[in-house]
Amino acid sequence: MKIAGVVVLYHPEKENIIESINSYLDYIDVLYAIDNTEKSNEKHREVINNLKEIDKIEYIPNNKNxxxxxxxxxxxxxxxxxxxxxxLTMDQDSKFKEGSFDKMLEFIKNNSENKIGIISPFHLTISNLSLNFKNEYEEVLTAMTSGNLLNLKAYQEVGPFLEDLFIDYVDVEYCLRLNKYGYKVIVVNSSILIHKLGNIREIRIPLWKTLYPTNHNPLRRYYITRNRFYVMELYKNEFPDFCKRDKIAFFKELATILLLENSKLTKLKYIIKGYMDFRQKKMGKIDE
Structure with missing residues (x-):
């Protein structure tokens, strides 16, 4: 089975990126390292030179984000x-637990006749540490981009990722579109991807619960808000329950930001701008 990989780079750090790539490089034939870093510096050039020395890596600089x-x-x-x-679609700071990639390959081998669009690993984060699964794999509506095996036949049928979203909710929209076209998104729970989500931290509230604010920066909050409402508007008829849950999630996240995160007013400003740009149909990279 021929597998290519793509990892999206943005100011990568040498230690993290090499370790991450080594966790899956042996399983693929080629890795396209696509670099969205705008301005290179000595540290960045050192990382890139190290990547270029690896035979399977094809480095592609965009010289801008x-x-x-x-x-x-x-x-x-x-x-x-x-x-x-x-x-294989990868973030630069995600890595597979040893032996995990084999589990996804095994699933493909045993389910080759099914209409599968994406096979995803279980994303292990600080807020999601439970590995007590009822099922070895499960069908889901959406999965995060990193660690996914994307069926390129399905990609050619349903079309490319929406570039107007730029960042955030690109994966959510694509998974919903695959489902709309009858393709399945499968999570193989025995395949573990160690994934960094924002700057997440744990806050324990005595006698109540533990919360995990992601501490995304204000700019990311802009994209998350704008694209979230765009996707809800796009799929409100096909997936009404999902859209209802995601709207509730928005208000919960907003409360968490205002109660537990830093730079509250700046983040609120960007959230409002994101919603207003959604209403005004301003997409693509933010116009600051």
Whole structure:
């Protein structure tokens, strides 16, 4: 089975990126390292030089931030042109637990006749440490981008990632679109991906519960808000229950930001701007 991979880079750090790549490089034939870093410095050049020394890596500099969706589409287009059937999509700071990639390959082998769009690992974060699964795998509506095996036949049928989203909710929209076209999104729970989500931290509230604010910066809050409402508007008829849950999640996150996170007013300003730009149909990279 021919598998290509794409990892989207943005000011990568040498120690983290090499360790992450080594956790999956042996399982794929080629890795497109697509770099959205705007301005290079000595530290960045050192990382890139190290990546270029690895035979399987094809380094592709954009010399500016074109967004996650554009980079993923560049990788998918290249993989299709070179005859690959599956594309591994990776964040630069995610890594597979040893033996986990085999579990996804095994699932593909045993379910080759099913209409599968994405096979995802279980994303292990500080807020999601439970590994007590009832089922070895499960069908879901959405999965995060990192660690996914994307069926390139499905990609060619349903179309590319939405570049107008730029970053955030690119994966949510794409998974919903796959489901709309009848493709399944499968999480293989025995395949573990160690994933960094924002700057998440644990806050324990005595006699109540533990909360995990993500502490995304204000700019990310802009994209999350704008794109969340865009996706809800786009799929409100096909997936009403999902959209209802996500709207509730928005208000819960807003409360968490105002109660527990720093830079509250700045984040609130960007959240409001994100919602207003959604209403005014301003998409793509933010106009600051």
């Amino acid at each position: 074109l967004g996650i969706a554009k980079a993923l589409n560049m990788g998918a287009k290249r993989a299709i042109e070179q005859g690959y059937k599956w594309l």
